[in-house]
Amino acid sequence: MVRGLLTKIASRSLSGAELMSKHGINVPKGVAVSSVEEIRKAIHDVFPNENELVVKSQILAGGRGLGTFKSGLKGGVHIVKANEVEDIAGKMLGQVLVTKQTGPQGKTVSKVYLCEKLSLVNEMYFAITLDRTTAGPLIIACSKGGTSIEDLAEKFPDMIIKVPIDVFKGITDEDAAKVVDGLAPKVADRNASIEQVKKLYELFCKCDCTMLEINPIAETSDNQLVAADAKLNFDDNAAYRQKEIFALRDSSQEDPREVAAAKADLNYIGLDGEIGCMVNGAGLAMATMDIIKLHGGTPANFLDVGGNASENQVVEAFKILTSDDKVKAILVNIFGGIMKCDIIASGIVNAAKQVALKVPVVVRLEGTNVDQGKRILKESGMALITAEDLDDAAEKAVKAAAS
Numbered sequence: 001m002v003r004g005l006l007t008k009i010a011s012r013s014l015s016g017a018e019l020m021s022k023h024g025i026n027v028p029k030g031v032a033v034s035s036v037e038e039i040r041k042a043i044h045d046v047f048p049n050e051n052e053l054v055v056k057s058q059i060l061a062g063g064r065g066l067g068t069f070k071s072g073l074k075g076g077v078h079i080v081k082a083n084e085v086e087d088i089a090g091k092m093l094g095q096v097l098v099t100k101q102t103g104p105q106g107k108t109v110s111k112v113y114l115c116e117k118l119s120l121v122n123e124m125y126f127a128i129t130l131d132r133t134t135a136g137p138l139i140i141a142c143s144k145g146g147t148s149i150e151d152l153a154e155k156f157p158d159m160i161i162k163v164p165i166d167v168f169k170g171i172t173d174e175d176a177a178k179v180v181d182g183l184a185p186k187v188a189d190r191n192a193s194i195e196q197v198k199k200l201y202e203l204f205c206k207c208d209c210t211m212l213e214i215n216p217i218a219e220t221s222d223n224q225l226v227a228a229d230a231k232l233n234f235d236d237n238a239a240y241r242q243k244e245i246f247a248l249r250d251s252s253q254e255d256p257r258e259v260a261a262a263k264a265d266l267n268y269i270g271l272d273g274e275i276g277c278m279v280n281g282a283g284l285a286m287a288t289m290d291i292i293k294l295h296g297g298t299p300a301n302f303l304d305v306g307g308n309a310s311e312n313q314v315v316e317a318f319k320i321l322t323s324d325d326k327v328k329a330i331l332v333n334i335f336g337g338i339m340k341c342d343i344i345a346s347g348i349v350n351a352a353k354q355v356a357l358k359v360p361v362v363v364r365l366e367g368t369n370v371d372q373g374k375r376i377l378k379e380s381g382m383a384l385i386t387a388e389d390l391d392d393a394a395e396k397a398v399k400a401a402a403s
Helices: 016-022 036-045 082-092 149-155 173-183 190-206 256-263 282-294 311-322 341-354 370-379 390-402
Strands: 005-007 030-033 052-058 077-081 096-098 111-116 120-131 136-142 160-164 209-220 225-227 230-234 267-270 275-279 301-304 329-336 361-367
Touching: 016 230, 030 036, 036 082, 036 111, 052 082, 077 082, 082 111, 120 149, 120 173, 120 190, 136 149, 136 173, 136 190, 160 173, 173 190, 190 209, 190 225, 256 267, 256 311, 275 282, 275 311, 275 390, 282 301, 282 329, 282 390, 301 311, 311 329, 311 341, 329 341, 329 370, 329 390, 341 361, 341 370, 361 370, 361 390
Parallel strands: 275 301, 275 329, 329 361
Antiparallel strands: 005 230, 030 111, 052 077, 052 111, 120 136, 120 209, 136 160, 209 225, 209 230, 267 301
16 A cells, blocks of 8 residues: 655755755755744845745645634745744744645644745646556646646636656657646746656656646746646655655654554554444455445544554554544454454454453454454453454444444
8 A cells, every 4th residue: 555755845854845956857945944943044044135935834735825724824825025934934833734635633834944936927737646547657737726726627627638658658758748738838948848847757757756746837937947836745665765755754744543553564544434444455444444334334444454464463453443532433354364363363352451442342253263263252251242244243333333
């Protein structure tokens, strides 16, 4: 499963802007800061002659410009006079920013990005993502940018240009030209723009990106095509060869349950329901969530312990499930193939000893060593709800969560 790494043109040793610049992509001059002292130093050292600067809150979520801080400050992105930067950035640092992508809980701003104000004459949208239909990278371009691309795509779908790239051939001049035609730049040199598109694709491939989004990609008054703001996502399977990039990971911006799961080599995604799910295999996890919904319940998570989890991993899985206050019941659904039922059973028993299980637990075991697994559970003395099949397990879990 690709958990990925999201970076907002900012971080520690290597910033996203520096990464893009390293690949020959035009970016505004900027620096990430995390304290008032760093803000003052940046203004003095990096922007001594700038009259205005852009101050961008750095969180792993989009919609910052239209977001609102819980302190009452409107907007996570501000253009201010140089002598006002310290004040506005200071009001962002340490505060919680709520956007349409963070949910009502918001995210704490631990860094802000200061960058030069560019004189933009045109804003467009550019992205590269992975497309199942074409089985390769897909470049998306739009002549309008700087606003919600989702709203624009819904209202004016014909404005969105999609150019699939043959992963074996790589991007051609013809492909890049189609993208530039979709962007429809007004003042930037066409050939230079084509080269920028090719360099963006090169970055996407060489850095093992799963998504690269620039909104806006803009034209400046000096006729340059510039990545004014960007969001990148990386495949965590490539962490071993992208060490410099993955060193930027800021786990404080992520769901702590997902961070704990990743450390235990578990696949976990938090949801908003009330029934915690522990399953082996992504397909079985999806089926389990579906059948919970079918019986009137809602899953609290996707947690896949994989095909060869250890007893300790099962214990960690229970710790993660019980850390969610919304969970009213837990459904363990294991089909033993490589994953043996007795290992799961032992993990459940040990988890009960280490974690105060305050919610009912429904267990359905089937497959390899199922009799041993059931015997371990029975002899544990735990008050477990056993189920014969998936339908029975889901029904009992929904009933237990409601009681």
